[in-house]
């Protein structure tokens with residue numbers, strides 16, 4: 001197993017713990033997850049390869065919908081003694097926006113991609129929406145908050161013997177984290193602390209698609225499907241500095257872009273090896289190892305992509321370059337992700353009761369202004385719940401009832417402007433403004 005030394009050996013030199021050296025910093029542990037499972041269950045890596053080929057060769061790959069929508073739940077797990085771990089909603093919203101920009105090629109820095117890659121760059125056209133209904137059918141913000149029973153879920157064992165057990169506790173209510181929502185219907189993201197000895201040891205990891213009917217029983221014990229991100233690496237507006245190798249690392253929310261790539265089946269662009277190891281994607285230039293920084297002179301492997309030996313694609317999200325160097329996926333990577341959504345992760349995007357309806361809700365509220373009651377009526381849906389907020393975002397009234405028209409008592413509200421959020425049983429939300437006299 002090759003250790004990826006990324007941000008300077010000064011980070012770890014000289015530190016020891018229980019006579020063991022602290023391992024070098026790992027930016028992303030997803031490849032190690034496969035190796036660890038291979039140790040426990042020989043044949044696992046081959047099986048992931050097999051799944052990878054099914055997805056890659058899926059006949060549905062090119063004939064799927066023009067875009068996909070994936071419901072997302074973000075589980076913020078924090079040590080109550082360290083309140084900065086309890087990241088604000090605005091960071092979550094910012095991160096989801098970044099994810100949507102990157103997966104729809106709307107990120108402004110696509111202009112920085114070198115023209116060498118114009119022939120291969122692609123847009124996944126995948127939308128990520130914070131869930132609006134939870135697994136019980138109730139309205140939700142798509143964000144959960146859980147007090148952890150520890151400062152960090154990080155543990156040396158993942159580096160010393162590939163044991164993900166301590167890290168995986170973040171995904172378990174019983175073990176001080178929080179259980180996932182139905183993993184076939186929601187993409188679960190856990191955000192928490194994985195420091196080891198007070199040092200950032202990794203930024204994230206994700207499970208590759210592995211709905212594996214022939215995966216030996218018991219292997220998945222302790223391994224739970226989803227994405228885990230170090231809390232300082234989440235969003236681009238995060239006030240918590242990500243300290244690596246003695247300096248603050250520029251965080252633009254691309255750790256999640258990278259990890260979701262793994263979740264949707266992509267491998268590291270350099271194939272986790274040298275020029276003889278491939279990532280399984282025909283149009284991604286190979287590289288002799290992971291790229292760090294942003295050295296645009298690098299061309300470390302000879303390849304033939306549509307007749308060209310392209311330079312190392314530092315711009316690719318599946319490399320280890322600086323976050324402000326990354327801005328693109330390739331068409332081959334897009335096809336693979338679509339193949340995964342048409343196969344192993346089919347239930348996320350088809351007939352998903354958790355999916356947000358994109359239909360525009362038509363709501364009528366009256367009288368407006370009002371003194372005592374507010375009538376709320378939906379012309380094209382069934383109301384599941386309504387919530388009234390003041391201009392400061394404080395929720396003042398919450399009512400759950402199922403009907404196409406309901407009446408709210410607003411007589412207790414002070415004079416002013418209010419907003420009512422109307423949820424349907426299909427997960428759609430409408431927001432209307434009203435005035436209390």
Ligand SMILES: [Ca+2]
Nearest residue numbers: 279281282284
């Ligand atoms: Ca390749």
Ligand SMILES: [Ca+2]
Nearest residue numbers: 301303309310
């Ligand atoms: Ca090359």
